[in-house]
Amino acid sequence: MNKRSQVLSMFQHGALALMCAAAIIPLYWMVISSLKNESEIFTASLFPLQPTFGNYSYAFSQMPIVRMIFNSFGVSILMTVLQLATGLLAAYALVRWRFRGKSLIFALLSVTWLIPFQAIMIPNYVLINDMGLNETLLGIVLPFGVSTFAILSLYQAFQSFPGVLIEAACIDGLSDWGILSRLILPNIRSTVASLGIIQFINAWNEYLWPMLVTKDMNSAPIQIGLKLFVNSDTNMWGSLMAATTVSCLPILLIYLVLRRQIVDSFIRFGIK
Structure with a gap:
């Protein structure tokens, strides 16, 4: 019973970790995309290669x-x-x-x-x-x-x-x-x-x-x-x-x- 409860606990924590990742990844992608320039906005890189805050200045100037x-x-x-x-x-x-x-x-x-x-x-x-x-x-x-x-x-x-x-x-x-x-x-x-x-x-x-x-x-x-x-x-x-x-x-x-x-x-x- 102890081993079964440990396995169940590991499964539950793994499921929670997957759900947390599913919730956090879109937010993370939004933030790093805001720091990318137009040439790399559609790339799959997890980090902006040339971070820029120009997107923020342009957004505040247009909206x-x-x-x-x-x-x-x-x-x-x-x-x-x-x-x-x-x-x-x-x-x-x-x-x-x-x-x-x-x-x-x-x-x-x-x-x-x-x-x-x-x-x-x-x-x-x-x-x-x-x-x-x-x-x-x-x-x-x-x-x-x-x-x-x-x-x-x-x-x-x-x-x-x-x-x-x-x-x-x-x-x-x-x-x-x-x-x-x-x-x-x-x-x-x-x-x-x-x-x-x-x-x-x-x-x-x-x-x-x-x-x-x-x-x-x-x-x-x-x-x-x-x-x-x-x-x-x-x-x-x-x-x-x-x-x-x-x-x-x-x-x-x-x-x-x-x-x-x-x-x-x-x-x-x-x-x-």
């Missing part, structure tokens, strides 16, 4: 990279805040109040979670276009201001909160807003923080809808800016790799700072 990164942060933060705010209010109303049609509303929310965004993308685009919000960050954020996933996740958290404490707070004269902000939120802040991290990552990785709404680099998130750079006439692949490397740095730094919280967030909501 407003810093502005697009700030656009991505603005979209992600605003989208996350709106989803948490609407999720908290909706979940509290579903748990706290009794009214006719409550079960129907909860069922409809659960069903809307199963509808892909592509099914409602065209109506949303028509609405955003009629409102004149094309080429704006608000046009990207507004259709994602409410998240069914956030509502259902917070609903479960509120359901597990002791109702006796809420009733005691009502007897003491605490308002619904006071119960939510002063009683419930301090006790479920870890759940809210984990949910916020998940929603921020999802918002940062959003691609299809921003690509439909924005066509100008100055108003586009960094992912859409990279796509517009690919569609340009130059197709400087070394500069594209340089811009992609720079775009990965902010989210990498966030992960290094909050890696424990991010892993806990995926574990918490992955189990659910």
